[in-house]
Amino acid sequence: MGDSITPRFGNMKALLGIVAGAGASYGLxxxxxxxxxxxxxxxxxxxxxxxxxxxxxPGSLLAKVSGLDVVSARPVxxxxxxxxxxxxxxxxxxxxxxxxxxxxxxxxxxCRMLLTLANASAxxxxxxxxxxxxxxxxIAGFLSDPAADVRVQSLIALNNLSMNIExxxxxxxxxxxxxxxxxxxxxxxxxxxxxxxxxxxxxxxxKHQHLLKDSIKLLLSLFVVSNETLQVQTLxxxxxLSSNPDMMDDIVQVQAPASVLLLFDPRTxxxxxxxxxxxxGNLKAWRPSAQVAAELRQNQDSLFRLMLDESxxxxxxxxxxxxxxxxxxxxxxxxxxx
Numbered sequence: 001m002g003d004s005i006t007p008r009f010g011n012m013k014a015l016l017g018i019v020a021g022a023g024a025s026y027g028l029x030x031x032x033x034x035x036x037x038x039x040x041x042x043x044x045x046x047x048x049x050x051x052x053x054x055x056x057x058p059g060s061l062l063a064k065v066s067g068l069d070v071v072s073a074r075p076v077x078x079x080x081x082x083x084x085x086x087x088x089x090x091x092x093x094x095x096x097x098x099x100x101x102x103x104x105x106x107x108x109x110x111c112r113m114l115l116t117l118a119n120a121s122a123x124x125x126x127x128x129x130x131x132x133x134x135x136x137x138x139i140a141g142f143l144s145d146p147a148a149d150v151r152v153q154s155l156i157a158l159n160n161l162s163m164n165i166e167x168x169x170x171x172x173x174x175x176x177x178x179x180x181x182x183x184x185x186x187x188x189x190x191x192x193x194x195x196x197x198x199x200x201x202x203x204x205x206x207k208h209q210h211l212l213k214d215s216i217k218l219l220l221s222l223f224v225v226s227n228e229t230l231q232v233q234t235l236x237x238x239x240x241l242s243s244n245p246d247m248m249d250d251i252v253q254v255q256a257p258a259s260v261l262l263l264f265d266p267r268t269x270x271x272x273x274x275x276x277x278x279x280x281g282n283l284k285a286w287r288p289s290a291q292v293a294a295e296l297r298q299n300q301d302s303l304f305r306l307m308l309d310e311s312x313x314x315x316x317x318x319x320x321x322x323x324x325x326x327x328x329x330x331x332x333x334x335x336x337x338x
Contacts, residue, residue: 111149
């Protein structure tokens with residue numbers, strides 16, 4: 001396929017044959033990359049589209065996965081063509097895929113193309129190529145798609161792209177939209193989980209953490225009402241933020257639900273409890289001046305009053321956790337109480 005060629009909509013289904021084979025299952029990519037097929041003409045060439053089709057080798061893995069013909073914009077030759085896997089999609093494949101994605105009206109097709117891009121984005125070379133092809137704004141544009149499944153696939157692709165430091169510079173502009181999705185999506189939905197995963201990656205270093213300073217109240221509120229999976233992911237973001245001393249003023253001032261303390265309980269699942277104690281330990285490690293503490297104490301509903309003030313019940317809630325059966329829970333509890 002030439003880099004400047006955009007497949008017609010009539011051929012998009014055929015193009016998706018290769019993206020399904022390349023991207024539908026990350027675990028299959030090594031097998032698919034070794035597959036090959038020979039081109040053969042299927043009837044006469046369509047002059048208006050200038051696109052020829054190639055048949056998949058019967059019984060091949062790609063044929064079983066996609067069940068569709070593969071489009072080739074190059075003249076048919078007798079040479080054997082290796083099928084690109086998610087790991088070795090050629091630059092022209094990525095460029096064509098991004099071009100098709102912009103103009104697709106099919107929810108299923110958009111999901112499949114975004115899934116392929118997400119799998120391809122597990123590899124650094126593709127992370128760079130997608131950025132260079134201005135693919136990040138294209139993919140992020142689907143955060144506003146009417147279909148929840150498309151929004152989920154967009155978040156998954158962006159999450160993989162966020163593993164690249166240079167990509168993070170472009171992704172920060174979408175933080176408000178990601179926070180909006182967390183706030184407006186159904187509780188405990190895949191949308192919320194994928195959005196939190198993206199924020200987790202973006203908050204690993206302190207460079208972009210300031211973009212989340214106004215979201216701490218939202219994260220704490222989500223934490224106390226969500227299921228265990230979302231609680232773990234929410235705490236990952238909060239632990240990242242609380243590891244940065246420069247964020248502490250913003251964290252301790254927010255209005256916090258009192259029910260946060262109720263989760264410092266032996267019955268809380270260990271995966272949640274360890275991270276909650278780590279978050280509390282980070283807060284306890286912060287030492288405000290007497291003047292700052294006095295000012296913070298004036299806010300009755302603040303996280304400072306709830307967890308750091310002398311009147312806090314945190315100590316009495318954490319003390320029983322020193323006898324918890326999980327060693328990591330005991331270690332983090334001891335850190336809080338130190």
